[in-house]
Amino acid sequence: MDTTSAFNKFRETEKEIHAYNHALGLIYYDSVTSAPKGAADGIAETMGALSSRLYELTTGKTTSEIVSYLLENDGGLTFEQKKELKEFNRDNEYMSSIPQDEYVEYQKLVSKSEGVWEKAKKENDFPSFAPYLEKLAEYNRRFAEYYKPGEKPYDVLLDMYERGLSTEKADKFFGELKDSIVPLIKRISSAEAPDDSFMSQTFPVSRQRELSARLMKIMSIDENRCGIGESEHPFTTEFNKNDVRLTTHYYEGAFADSMFSVIHEGGHALYELNGCDEYENTSLAGGVSMGIHESQSRLFENIIGRSREFCESLMPVLKELFPGQMSGVSAEELYRAVNKAVPSLIRINADELTYPLHIIVRYELEKALIGGELEVSKLPEAWNEKYKEYLGVEVPDDARGVLQDSHWGGGMFGYFPSYALGSAYGAQIVNTMKKELPFKELILRGDLRPIVGWLTTHIYRFGKLYDPEELIEKCCGEKFSAKYYIDYLTNKFKELYSL
Amino acid sequence: MDTTSAFNKFRETEKEIHAYNHALGLIYYDSVTSAPKGAADGIAETMGALSSRLYELTTGKTTSEIVSYLLENDGGLTFEQKKELKEFNRDNEYMSSIPQDEYVEYQKLVSKSEGVWEKAKKENDFPSFAPYLEKLAEYNRRFAEYYKPGEKPYDVLLDMYERGLSTEKADKFFGELKDSIVPLIKRISSAEAPDDSFMSQTFPVSRQRELSARLMKIMSIDENRCGIGESEHPFTTEFNKNDVRLTTHYYEGAFADSMFSVIHEGGHALYELNGCDEYENTSLAGGVSMGIHESQSRLFENIIGRSREFCESLMPVLKELFPGQMSGVSAEELYRAVNKAVPSLIRINADELTYPLHIIVRYELEKALIGGELEVSKLPEAWNEKYKEYLGVEVPDDARGVLQDSHWGGGMFGYFPSYALGSAYGAQIVNTMKKELPFKELILRGDLRPIVGWLTTHIYRFGKLYDPEELIEKCCGEKFSAKYYIDYLTNKFKELYSL
Numbered sequence: 001m002d003t004t005s006a007f008n009k010f011r012e013t014e015k016e017i018h019a020y021n022h023a024l025g026l027i028y029y030d031s032v033t034s035a036p037k038g039a040a041d042g043i044a045e046t047m048g049a050l051s052s053r054l055y056e057l058t059t060g061k062t063t064s065e066i067v068s069y070l071l072e073n074d075g076g077l078t079f080e081q082k083k084e085l086k087e088f089n090r091d092n093e094y095m096s097s098i099p100q101d102e103y104v105e106y107q108k109l110v111s112k113s114e115g116v117w118e119k120a121k122k123e124n125d126f127p128s129f130a131p132y133l134e135k136l137a138e139y140n141r142r143f144a145e146y147y148k149p150g151e152k153p154y155d156v157l158l159d160m161y162e163r164g165l166s167t168e169k170a171d172k173f174f175g176e177l178k179d180s181i182v183p184l185i186k187r188i189s190s191a192e193a194p195d196d197s198f199m200s201q202t203f204p205v206s207r208q209r210e211l212s213a214r215l216m217k218i219m220s221i222d223e224n225r226c227g228i229g230e231s232e233h234p235f236t237t238e239f240n241k242n243d244v245r246l247t248t249h250y251y252e253g254a255f256a257d258s259m260f261s262v263i264h265e266g267g268h269a270l271y272e273l274n275g276c277d278e279y280e281n282t283s284l285a286g287g288v289s290m291g292i293h294e295s296q297s298r299l300f301e302n303i304i305g306r307s308r309e310f311c312e313s314l315m316p317v318l319k320e321l322f323p324g325q326m327s328g329v330s331a332e333e334l335y336r337a338v339n340k341a342v343p344s345l346i347r348i349n350a351d352e353l354t355y356p357l358h359i360i361v362r363y364e365l366e367k368a369l370i371g372g373e374l375e376v377s378k379l380p381e382a383w384n385e386k387y388k389e390y391l392g393v394e395v396p397d398d399a400r401g402v403l404q405d406s407h408w409g410g411g412m413f414g415y416f417p418s419y420a421l422g423s424a425y426g427a428q429i430v431n432t433m434k435k436e437l438p439f440k441e442l443i444l445r446g447d448l449r450p451i452v453g454w455l456t457t458h459i460y461r462f463g464k465l466y467d468p469e470e471l472i473e474k475c476c477g478e479k480f481s482a483k484y485y486i487d488y489l490t491n492k493f494k495e496l497y498s499l
Numbered sequence: 500m501d502t503t504s505a506f507n508k509f510r511e512t513e514k515e516i517h518a519y520n521h522a523l524g525l526i527y528y529d530s531v532t533s534a535p536k537g538a539a540d541g542i543a544e545t546m547g548a549l550s551s552r553l554y555e556l557t558t559g560k561t562t563s564e565i566v567s568y569l570l571e572n573d574g575g576l577t578f579e580q581k582k583e584l585k586e587f588n589r590d591n592e593y594m595s596s597i598p599q600d601e602y603v604e605y606q607k608l609v610s611k612s613e614g615v616w617e618k619a620k621k622e623n624d625f626p627s628f629a630p631y632l633e634k635l636a637e638y639n640r641r642f643a644e645y646y647k648p649g650e651k652p653y654d655v656l657l658d659m660y661e662r663g664l665s666t667e668k669a670d671k672f673f674g675e676l677k678d679s680i681v682p683l684i685k686r687i688s689s690a691e692a693p694d695d696s697f698m699s700q701t702f703p704v705s706r707q708r709e710l711s712a713r714l715m716k717i718m719s720i721d722e723n724r725c726g727i728g729e730s731e732h733p734f735t736t737e738f739n740k741n742d743v744r745l746t747t748h749y750y751e752g753a754f755a756d757s758m759f760s761v762i763h764e765g766g767h768a769l770y771e772l773n774g775c776d777e778y779e780n781t782s783l784a785g786g787v788s789m790g791i792h793e794s795q796s797r798l799f800e801n802i803i804g805r806s807r808e809f810c811e812s813l814m815p816v817l818k819e820l821f822p823g824q825m826s827g828v829s830a831e832e833l834y835r836a837v838n839k840a841v842p843s844l845i846r847i848n849a850d851e852l853t854y855p856l857h858i859i860v861r862y863e864l865e866k867a868l869i870g871g872e873l874e875v876s877k878l879p880e881a882w883n884e885k886y887k888e889y890l891g892v893e894v895p896d897d898a899r900g901v902l903q904d905s906h907w908g909g910g911m912f913g914y915f916p917s918y919a920l921g922s923a924y925g926a927q928i929v930n931t932m933k934k935e936l937p938f939k940e941l942i943l944r945g946d947l948r949p950i951v952g953w954l955t956t957h958i959y960r961f962g963k964l965y966d967p968e969e970l971i972e973k974c975c976g977e978k979f980s981a982k983y984y985i986d987y988l989t990n991k992f993k994e995l996y997s998l
Contacts, residue, residue, distance in 0.1 A: 015544075015548070016548050018545075019544065019545040019547075019548030019549060020548075020549075022541065022545040023522045023525075023526065023545060023549060026522075026525060026526060026529055027522065027525060029529075030525055030528075030529060033533075034532075034533070034726050034728060034744070035726060035742065036721075036722060036723050036724050036725055036726045036741075036742060036743075037723045038721070038723040038724040038741040038742065039724070039726075039738070039739075039741055039742035041741065042521065042738055042739040042741055042742050043742070045514075045518065045780075046517075046518040046521040046522060046738075048518075049514070049515050049518030049519075050518060050519075050522060053552070206705060222535075222537070223535060224535050224536045224537040225535050225537040225538070226535055227533050227534060227535045227538075229533060239538070239541055239545075240538075240541040242535075242537040242538055242540065242541055243534065243535060243537065243538035243541050243542070244535075245533070281544075
């Protein structure tokens, strides 16, 4: 074996693994967009068979030998090839650190817990979910210790979702955010709220579908490479850079839900559609992290989609598609309506300003939970206290409280922070972009291509080559800072609410 | 190894193979219903990787050893288990008989030829397709000889698509059909044609979608186990008996196209949805042959869907969904319109009566082609002559003539006869059913459940346990005969055209 032939073998394995990920991704996509309900068992069986082969391909003896050889003989490898190898090795090392029987037990627990959580939420019955949550937290704590002994388990988990992130950094970030946003929200609560009643008229779904197509065009999303489907919860998935799918959900009485879903998912899609050709089928393809991915979706949804300029440039389209409903509504009224800031109970329905507080609540609680400072039985109480303190709302029941999100029931601890971090990355990226592009003018003109072009040059094309922090520094010429996000929110909402 | 443990191993292999077929089937389904156009290359790559693993699983050493062992030690196996083994072994024996390099070369040729055919059809350029067609025919002839040396190649091919079928049987069947239908069509050509102009009004697609849902309900197709999608060419596919998908295509100006597509594909779907639970994931699951499958789709589309009773029971639904368009149209007028018999150029648009003649033309030509009695260069001329002779129409160009179907370009010779055979099976099955069920009354009542129940008992539940001929004999108490089909067509169209 020499380095070149070993690397070629490694590439072949990556390609085969990619095929399995494609198939598995598509089976999942189909299951939430098209599959009949009764298909669930058959889908689980097939996913099981393919996953098991995928596990073999990824962690099997042949692959491990090649990867080990390359890691020890990386003299002839380029910077990109080394990073590719490292990326590939990341998940493997994690998986290999866990005894196989525990890993299998945990997978079974997760698949059972998701159902238990769903039922508990429906029946507002936290106690039935609590023992599962306890075990899930315990497994995550233990696995983190197996993987990186000696490190704080929650730090290990944070780093898995957003490489480079730590409790220290997150504490600082969320601390600054809380200090500036909580007082702002308190002031807004006593200000006059804009009238958004026109948004809850009936908007025919067929017209909303047409709006989605128009939005994709405005965002310069190539319909030859990106499909649009419908699912209960909107999401984006990619099989390769020429095959990206985003989904939305249409409600007749809430057209803005789908509109912002399409813009949000469109941001994710653009990231995947504009990756580097040469990274295709390798471990460098695709977005680098949850946080950077959310930076793109939130940048498009909020900084662009909820801007005055976007509302203005979109208004003629809305009046064309919904002449009756939008009659007499001005762009300024649309702008104010889509930015109405109201502290509320449910994260996924929250406005741009109050959203990060929902994340902060979760961050503080899961940190304490994994850190062993908070018992599962005390979680609902702690949740309700924080909602009262940060958002000023009373949580009426656990269904609309601690049980609302699926993440913890799916075994995901350390995932939430990347949502807020993404918004902050986005604000910093736009701050840099504005020095080089007439950002607002382009939005007003309805021409987002130069913006997508800029993001391709500075973010998209790098795939997983740089870790999030490196990427932000490379893109913005300075280290990550929450300042731009805080300034953006403060300026926007002070102006909106005349504070 | 003992028989029991070997059979269990065999079952595990079948199950794993089934998972790959599920994934591959879904990737294909997605590619024609949802995937963006640019996804084609990535889809081909992934299908290649999964197919290659599927080939390994199916023909690999471990599997072959187990199958050989079981074939030699089948004493302890039940009748069903023996048949299961035989079914599994069918494709393997065929594939193993062909030298691997020739098999690979042929696969490449097919995948290239499909593109060449498509282009040739678009550009009405038969000569550009001719050399490919020659090679395809040559390969099919040779492979048939490898597989079953000493047998007539076209017989071998017929048997592959419809086990038990031979040139001798097909000649007899098509001869009888031609003798009775050709004169009937000639008489109809000079009779007065019904007015079907109301069918080409504008029927909104959203209402047509609603009609599809209603038709599925009428046919008692379980929406929990059967999804409906949209694709250029309607088709049905199944991943298991709880996950069947049918597709249709909506044209605003031709609502009956989609209506009959849904009923036709619904017939295929019912066959798959009502198989035997115990055959799931084994080689006995699914429809036994193309011909029996078509018997079900054509039975529902034509014998039921184009019956006077169905038109009557459906009329209130149509008037509800399309009040303006169907105003003043009677059930009898609908019945006559959907049974308008006109000799035409294009098989897939042909009516029930003239349809089999399109098949006869193809049967006679491909038999001569594979038999070496007809040169590819003479094919267009021979095609045009037969259309003139049997259907009385002049073929204006090869695009609407010999190039219209994709089958030959895809290397499928021997496939066409099963379409006509299916119609004949269907007529014979219904003839038997009528002795036990008030067939027409049930249709008139709009209650097809007893019909589906009867078909489940006599056809669906057997999966691949019996070969087509056995199945027909078991179901009808006598051997297959074209008589019922010919009688059905003759009586129906004589009455319709007052002959």
